[in-house]
Amino acid sequence: MFEDVRRVAAAARGETRRAFIKSFGCQMNVYDSQRMADLAALNGYAEASTAEDADLIVLNTCHIREKASEKIYSELGKLRGLKEDRRKAGRRTTLVVAGCVAQAEGDEILRRQPAVDVVVGPQSYHRLPELLAKAQDRPGVVDTDFPVEDKFSFLPAARNDAIARRGPAAFVTVQEGCDKFCSFCVVPYTRGAEASRPVGAVIDEIARLASAGVREVTLIGQNVNAYHGLDGQGRAFGLADLIRAAAAEPGIRRVRYTTSHPNDMTDDLVAAHGDIEALAPYLHLPVQSGSDRILASMNRRHRVADYLDVVTRARAARPDIAFSSDFIVGYPGVVRAVGYASSYAFKYSARPGTPAAEMGSQIDEAVKIERLAALQALLEDRRQAFNQATVGRRLEVLFEKRGRHVGQVAGRSPYMQPVFAEGPTSLIGAMAEVEIVDVAPNSLRGRVVSPAS
Ligand code: 5AD
Numbered sequence: 001m002f003e004d005v006r007r008v009a010a011a012a013r014g015e016t017r018r019a020f021i022k023s024f025g026c027q028m029n030v031y032d033s034q035r036m037a038d039l040a041a042l043n044g045y046a047e048a049s050t051a052e053d054a055d056l057i058v059l060n061t062c063h064i065r066e067k068a069s070e071k072i073y074s075e076l077g078k079l080r081g082l083k084e085d086r087r088k089a090g091r092r093t094t095l096v097v098a099g100c101v102a103q104a105e106g107d108e109i110l111r112r113q114p115a116v117d118v119v120v121g122p123q124s125y126h127r128l129p130e131l132l133a134k135a136q137d138r139p140g141v142v143d144t145d146f147p148v149e150d151k152f153s154f155l156p157a158a159r160n161d162a163i164a165r166r167g168p169a170a171f172v173t174v175q176e177g178c179d180k181f182c183s184f185c186v187v188p189y190t191r192g193a194e195a196s197r198p199v200g201a202v203i204d205e206i207a208r209l210a211s212a213g214v215r216e217v218t219l220i221g222q223n224v225n226a227y228h229g230l231d232g233q234g235r236a237f238g239l240a241d242l243i244r245a246a247a248a249e250p251g252i253r254r255v256r257y258t259t260s261h262p263n264d265m266t267d268d269l270v271a272a273h274g275d276i277e278a279l280a281p282y283l284h285l286p287v288q289s290g291s292d293r294i295l296a297s298m299n300r301r302h303r304v305a306d307y308l309d310v311v312t313r314a315r316a317a318r319p320d321i322a323f324s325s326d327f328i329v330g331y332p333g334v335v336r337a338v339g340y341a342s343s344y345a346f347k348y349s350a351r352p353g354t355p356a357a358e359m360g361s362q363i364d365e366a367v368k369i370e371r372l373a374a375l376q377a378l379l380e381d382r383r384q385a386f387n388q389a390t391v392g393r394r395l396e397v398l399f400e401k402r403g404r405h406v407g408q409v410a411g412r413s414p415y416m417q418p419v420f421a422e423g424p425t426s427l428i429g430a431m432a433e434v435e436i437v438d439v440a441p442n443s444l445r446g447r448v449v450s451p452a453s
Pocket residue numbers: 064065184185186286288326327328346347348349350351
């Protein structure tokens with residue numbers, strides 16, 4: 001309370017520093033951005049709602065495809081102008097590039113955009129306060145180390161108000177990095193070797209989130225089902241054990257995990273889908289291609305049949321499970337066999353330093369565009385069919401916010417479909433049983449049939 005009064009008084013004197021953190025790319029970046037916001041809050045920065053308002057601007061970047069990387073440079077160009085305008089108005093702005101482009105390009109970022117003050121990779125952002133202090137005297141600080149210390153043990157826990165603002169569904173990073181080296185992918189280079197967080201740290205974080213109102217956690221990792229953490233007694237926990245522990249936390253009603261590699265779908269993880277009620281019947285399981293020849297060239301180390309076998313085993317354990325996938329264009333055969341609820345398709349983008357970028361016979365851009373369009377049309381057709389098939393079903397919905405219209409609330413089904421229903425705002429933060437009555441292009445409409453819980 002007193003702290004609030006002081007903050008309001010400082011704001012009235014124009015003294016509150018504000019931070020604006022913009023996230024690009026995957027869910028792990030969303031999580032990292034939140035942790036940076038928590039760190040900034042601890043260091044006296046309030047959250048700014050726009051870059052114009054901010055004394056500290058962080059772009060948390062993605063390097064997965066060329067387009068994603070180039071977007072950062074055009075964004076930085078705009079921010080340089082903003083920084084200059086603010087300087088003329090007597091205000092200092094510190095510009096930070098964090099995330100995977102920072103890791104991959106390091107100094108090159110400063111060369112291409114000298115207005116940048118700090119470049120920090122995804123494994124060292126816990127050092128931001130020191131890096132910002134250094135940059136005060138000498139802008140142009142770069143830290144792309146893979147430090148020996150565990151960044152998570154240096155990051156502050158989120159405050160209750162920040163958790164509440166982020167809503168009842170939260171991400172928790174449990175595993176990072178990748179040792180699989182798919183030939184197209186930059187992740188092993190930007191996020192480093194595979195590492196799992198200790199069980200205790202993950203469960204403590206989930207308990208804190210739950211006590212502040214979180215009802216759904218998504219356990220995230222670039223290779224989440226390779227999770228192998230240790231508990232307090234030094235026992236190894238696989239992902240299935242961790243899901244069980246997360247689901248047992250008071251307050252937690254739904255657990256998800258992403259992203260998984262088909263080769264790490266162990267029997268106990270598949271079985272977990274059958275016996276952990278809170279585990280959502282929905283699995284993001286990228287296949288990347290439906291051709292054994294292409295899978296081999298991608299170094300995926302499995303065949304199409306192995307993937308379909310995982311799908312069959314998961315459906316046997318949990319008959320109402322649905323799947324989503326990622327594809328790099330594109331062999332529609334597997335799309336029909338699985339009947340995906342949702343999918344992402346990408347044109348292959350050559351990433352410097354990866355084996356596939358060196359291969360001969362790169363595909364023409366025009367051919368890629370054509371294949372992508374064909375694949376997307378088919379995936380969209382499957383998605384609509386899946387949505388249509390939920391009409392008349394009763395689904396558990398976690399309500400997260402107000403709907404577009406007055407009197408409406410909005411949430412997500414177990415299958416990640418946005419669901420709108422008439423209902424009081426008191427439903428927000430709660431799970432309710434909803435009968436699906438209608439489909440719109442990107443959402444479902446439902447009727448709440450059970451009291452909130
Ligand atoms: N080009 C295109 N798509 C890629 N992905 C990863 N690397 C590339 C690349 N070089 C896709 C994969 C992955 C998703 C996150 O991004 O489908 O599952």
